[in-house]
Amino acid sequence: MSLSVPSPADFHVHLRQGALAALVTPHVREGGFTLAYVMPNLKPPITSTDQALAYKKDLEKIDPYVEYLMTLYLSPDLTPAEIRKAKAAGIVGVKSYPRGVTTNSEGGIESYEVYYPVFEVMQEVGMVLNLHGEIPSDTFTNTCVLNAEAKFLLHLIKLHRDFPKLRIVLEHATTRLAVETVKSLGPTVACTITAHHLALTVDDWAGQAFNYCKPVAKFPDDRAALQEVVREGHPRFFLGSDSAPHPPGTKSTCTPTHACAAGVYTSPILLPLVAHLLESFGALDKLENFTSTYGRAFYGRPVTKETETRVTLRKVEGKNIAEKWMLGQESVVPFWAGKDLNWEIVN
Amino acid sequence: MSLSVPSPADFHVHLRQGALAALVTPHVREGGFTLAYVMPNLKPPITSTDQALAYKKDLEKIDPYVEYLMTLYLSPDLTPAEIRKAKAAGIVGVKSYPRGVTTNSEGGIESYEVYYPVFEVMQEVGMVLNLHGEIPSDTFTNTCVLNAEAKFLLHLIKLHRDFPKLRIVLEHATTRLAVETVKSLGPTVACTITAHHLALTVDDWAGQAFNYCKPVAKFPDDRAALQEVVREGHPRFFLGSDSAPHPPGTKSTCTPTHACAAGVYTSPILLPLVAHLLESFGALDKLENFTSTYGRAFYGRPVTKETETRVTLRKVEGKNIAEKWMLGQESVVPFWAGKDLNWEIVN
Numbered sequence: 001m002s003l004s005v006p007s008p009a010d011f012h013v014h015l016r017q018g019a020l021a022a023l024v025t026p027h028v029r030e031g032g033f034t035l036a037y038v039m040p041n042l043k044p045p046i047t048s049t050d051q052a053l054a055y056k057k058d059l060e061k062i063d064p065y066v067e068y069l070m071t072l073y074l075s076p077d078l079t080p081a082e083i084r085k086a087k088a089a090g091i092v093g094v095k096s097y098p099r100g101v102t103t104n105s106e107g108g109i110e111s112y113e114v115y116y117p118v119f120e121v122m123q124e125v126g127m128v129l130n131l132h133g134e135i136p137s138d139t140f141t142n143t144c145v146l147n148a149e150a151k152f153l154l155h156l157i158k159l160h161r162d163f164p165k166l167r168i169v170l171e172h173a174t175t176r177l178a179v180e181t182v183k184s185l186g187p188t189v190a191c192t193i194t195a196h197h198l199a200l201t202v203d204d205w206a207g208q209a210f211n212y213c214k215p216v217a218k219f220p221d222d223r224a225a226l227q228e229v230v231r232e233g234h235p236r237f238f239l240g241s242d243s244a245p246h247p248p249g250t251k252s253t254c255t256p257t258h259a260c261a262a263g264v265y266t267s268p269i270l271l272p273l274v275a276h277l278l279e280s281f282g283a284l285d286k287l288e289n290f291t292s293t294y295g296r297a298f299y300g301r302p303v304t305k306e307t308e309t310r311v312t313l314r315k316v317e318g319k320n321i322a323e324k325w326m327l328g329q330e331s332v333v334p335f336w337a338g339k340d341l342n343w344e345i346v347n
Numbered sequence: 348m349s350l351s352v353p354s355p356a357d358f359h360v361h362l363r364q365g366a367l368a369a370l371v372t373p374h375v376r377e378g379g380f381t382l383a384y385v386m387p388n389l390k391p392p393i394t395s396t397d398q399a400l401a402y403k404k405d406l407e408k409i410d411p412y413v414e415y416l417m418t419l420y421l422s423p424d425l426t427p428a429e430i431r432k433a434k435a436a437g438i439v440g441v442k443s444y445p446r447g448v449t450t451n452s453e454g455g456i457e458s459y460e461v462y463y464p465v466f467e468v469m470q471e472v473g474m475v476l477n478l479h480g481e482i483p484s485d486t487f488t489n490t491c492v493l494n495a496e497a498k499f500l501l502h503l504i505k506l507h508r509d510f511p512k513l514r515i516v517l518e519h520a521t522t523r524l525a526v527e528t529v530k531s532l533g534p535t536v537a538c539t540i541t542a543h544h545l546a547l548t549v550d551d552w553a554g555q556a557f558n559y560c561k562p563v564a565k566f567p568d569d570r571a572a573l574q575e576v577v578r579e580g581h582p583r584f585f586l587g588s589d590s591a592p593h594p595p596g597t598k599s600t601c602t603p604t605h606a607c608a609a610g611v612y613t614s615p616i617l618l619p620l621v622a623h624l625l626e627s628f629g630a631l632d633k634l635e636n637f638t639s640t641y642g643r644a645f646y647g648r649p650v651t652k653e654t655e656t657r658v659t660l661r662k663v664e665g666k667n668i669a670e671k672w673m674l675g676q677e678s679v680v681p682f683w684a685g686k687d688l689n690w691e692i693v694n
Contacts, residue, residue, distance in 0.1 A: 137550050142568040144550045146493065203484050203491045205553070206563060208606040212554045221489040253600055256670070256684035259555040323603070337603035 001315040002346065005288050007303045008271055008311055009035035011295045012130075012171055012192050012240025014103075014263070015059055017042050023327040024245045024267060025062040032271030032311045032345050035067045035301065037240065040095055041103060045073035049086040069299070071095045071130060076114070080121040092299065093128035093169075094118070098135055098152070103214075103244065103263060112155060116162070123166035128299065131156060133170045133178065134215055145216045146202075149174055153181045160185050167298070172197065172242045174215045176225035182236060183229070190298045192240025193226050193290075196264040196335050198277045209251050209260035210333065213244065230290055231283035238295035239274060243267040245332040248324065252333075266335045269321055273335070275313050275343040312346040319344045348662040349693065352635050354650045355618055355658055356382035358642045359477075359518055359539050359587025361450075361610070362406055362415075364389050370674040371592045371614060372409040379618030379658045379692050382414045382648065384587065387442055388450060392420035396433045416646070418442045418477060423461070427468040439646065440475035440516075441465070445482055445499070450561075450591065450610060459502060463509070470513035475646065478503060480517045480525065481562055492563045493549075496521055500528045507532050514645070519544065519589045521562045523572035529583060530576075537645045539587025540573050540637075543611040543682050545624045556598050556607035557680065560591065577637055578630035585642035586621060590614040592679040595671065599680075613682045616668055620683070622660050622690040659693040666691045 010033045015025050028036045038059065040046035046055055052070040059068050072078060072086055074096040083094070096112075112119075122129060133156060134148035143151055156170055170182055170191045182191040200217035217223065229237045244263030254260045266273055274291055278284045296302050318340035324331045357380045362372050375383045385406065387393035393402055399417040406415050419425060419433055421443040430441070443459075459466075469476060480503060481495035490498055503517055517529055517538045529538040547564035564570065576584045591610030601607045613620055621638055625631045643649050665687035671680045 139548075139567040142566055142571075144548050144566055145553050146549055146566065201486075201491050202493055206492050206606075207556055207559045207601070207609055209554055209556070209601050210603045216553060219489055219491055219493065220484075220486045224489075252602060254554070254556050255599060256557045256680060256686075259553075262554055333603060339603075 002312055003275075003287065004310045004312040005032070005271065005292050006308045006310055007035065007296075008033045008291045009037075009239075009295050009301070010241050010243070010267075010270060011037040011169070011238060011299070012039065012194070012242045013037060013267065014039045014041070014242070014244040016245060017058075019328060019330045020245060020332075021058065022062055023325065023330040023332060025059055025066075027267035027325065028066050029063060030268045031266070032313075034065070034309050035069065035296075037069045037092070038071060040071045040073040041097065045075065046071070047073050047075050047077045048082060049089045049091060052086065052091050053089055069093070069301075073097070074115060074118070078115075078118055080117050083118055083121045083127060084125060087125040087127055091127070093130045094122060095130040095132070097132045103261065112159060119159070119163050119166055123163050126167070128167045128169060129159070130169045130171055133173070145214070146218065149215050150177045153178060156181065156189070157185070160189050164188065169240075169298075171240060172215060173226065174218050175222045179225045179229050179237070183234065187236070190236040190238070192242075192295075193230065193237055194240065194242045194264070195266050195270060195273050195277060197223065198226055198230065198281075209254065210335070210337070211264065212260060212262055213242070213264045214262045227281040227283065230278065230286055231281060233286045233289055235289070235294045236298065237290075238298065239291045240295070241266050241270055243270065248331055248333045264335045265332050268325055269334055269336070269341065271311060272313060272319070272341045272343040272345060276341045279342065313343045314346050315342060316344050318342065349659055350622075350634065351657045351659040352379070352618065352639050353655045353657055354382065354643075355380045355638045356384070356586075356642050356648070357588050357590070357614075357617060358384040358516070358585060358646070359386065359541075359589050360384060360614065361386045361388070361589070361591045363592060364405075366675060366677045367592060367679075368405065369409055370672065370677040370679060372406055372413075374614035374672065375413050376410060377615045378613070379660075381412070381656050382416065382643075384416045384439070385418060387418045387420040388444060392422065393418070394420050394422050394424045395429060396436045396438060399433065399438050400436055416440070416648075420444070421462060421465070425462075425465055427464050430465055430468045430474060431472060434472040434474055438474070440477045441469060442477040442479070444479045450608065459506060466506070466510050466513055470510045473514070475514045475516060476506070477516045477518055480520070492561070493565065496562050497524045500525060503528065503536070504532070507536050511535065516587075516645075518587060519562060520573065521565050522569045526572045526576050526584070530581065534583070537583040537585070539589075539642075540577065540584055541587065541589045541611070542613050542617060542620050542624060544570065545573055545577065545628075556601065557682070557684070558611065559607060559609055560589070560611045561609045574628045574630070577625065577633055578628060580633045580636055582636070582641045583645065584637075585645065586638045587642070588613050588617050590617065595678055595680045611682045612679050615672055616681055616683070616688065618658060619660060619666070619688045619690040619692060623688045626689065660690045661693050662689060663691050665689065
């Protein structure tokens, strides 16, 4: 048995810099994808058009056969004029990180209202706002990693009300409430879902750093909601892997004063993994929509007959996932390392 | 500034076996305690009076100056006749582990009704039932480590209703609901609280195995409920450290196929740590009740003038917690290793 997907698109991926970028960028295609929506949380973050274009060139040097859609990091440096410049240069979105909630988010936002002039121009020129939808933990409001996403949703609702034509993507949703909230909003609001959040619950990352990411996987019923919305084939829910490589030592090892890095790495196995997962909950017939059609439609990047690259998957009896991927001194451990997948890409 | 506590009692501690027991058993007194309520989840578990007495002798060989209160592991091996024998031999309690929820709980119970003849005799002779209050995770009922305790509470309520004179201790409570439930029940139901659950929330163990234990620390509001009931000085809530040593490598290191061990180790710093924590939330005046009086009263082991050993603590400016404790090849990393405490024991 085999099936094929036209030009799979990953609408949320971390490709890093330097030697780590050289290792992981080719994994976009290795995992079956020809479009990568690239996150800007580098060190320093990508806050200007010029930086984004330089970064895009770096990535194209590593693998020119992937279409890289670039984003800027929302910060006080970002002006309405810079938005116009970015749009003219082909930059697609602006990513907002609440301060301190995930990798390299120390410069993240604290309040949205100061960015309204920026959002105004983004809405006008047609740039997408990508939201890391969590608020920072706070003892006094009983906020922690478990309800940080649910408590963020009021911000999403308000942003959509104030900018109804601004395309907004709630990234890597993990809760039933997030799914229901996005569904309840207008056609300009969409939602990415990662592969690993279709697989994990809190039990899987308790004591297991290789399954630990932000936002953390939640209750079984939350995972069920993510699976249901994929199975239902809702056109505003599509794949964004949030594939996030970290040096293996920062995942496998912690000390009493130093926690493990947050992030799950799925790029090199992404399309087979998504097929495996969708099949596991009866949604294999939604693979094309979830990994190509819906996201491309929302971003206005439909596949054309001229540009289409079909990727074919074949059903197999347990293909083992490699323990790690390496290049020179760099290495990275994938999600489900050592486990078996029931699909593989036909080269 | 100094203060003293008469004969501090730890009503829940894991002292292990062999070389690890030799390392950790002396830490009971090092941490300021002269009574240890000893958990029976060894390999193999302590299921008979003879085993418990042999284990007690082993512990007394290591440190004879601690009073060890022994427990049996609830399992189908345990008969009403064995309960009478255990009681006559001075064994104090029976510990119930739901199957598979924590360290060495593979032989844990699945249903309580089959044990009713045992509970009947325990009630009659005055043995205590110690409950690890979690039900096993189950996708189809949306049960995971976050609500496993809350969902267990119905079992507690039913056991108390069916055996109103049986003394029952809900061990290591982590949720506001558990606190409220125990409060609502009769005088035969009590609750232990660990030191670390007075300090941690889910954010602290996310990616940080040294703060990871079962039951997992929950929301800030749950931690607040534990702190409040200690500050309130409720006589049915007292210290049981659940101090649980693991070889440091099993805490610091995980692989994609092997998670970190669950358990937080507090024994060698226990009384100073509890003083530090109680002071941090305005409950230092409850130190004696929480660490000695209430637990001893519930278990019928009050301090007498003849047996009293006063332990004195002195306020200090940041006493650093050692990175590890060692004996031969064995070592163990304590909770908050490298952090400072504001209290130390006066030798």
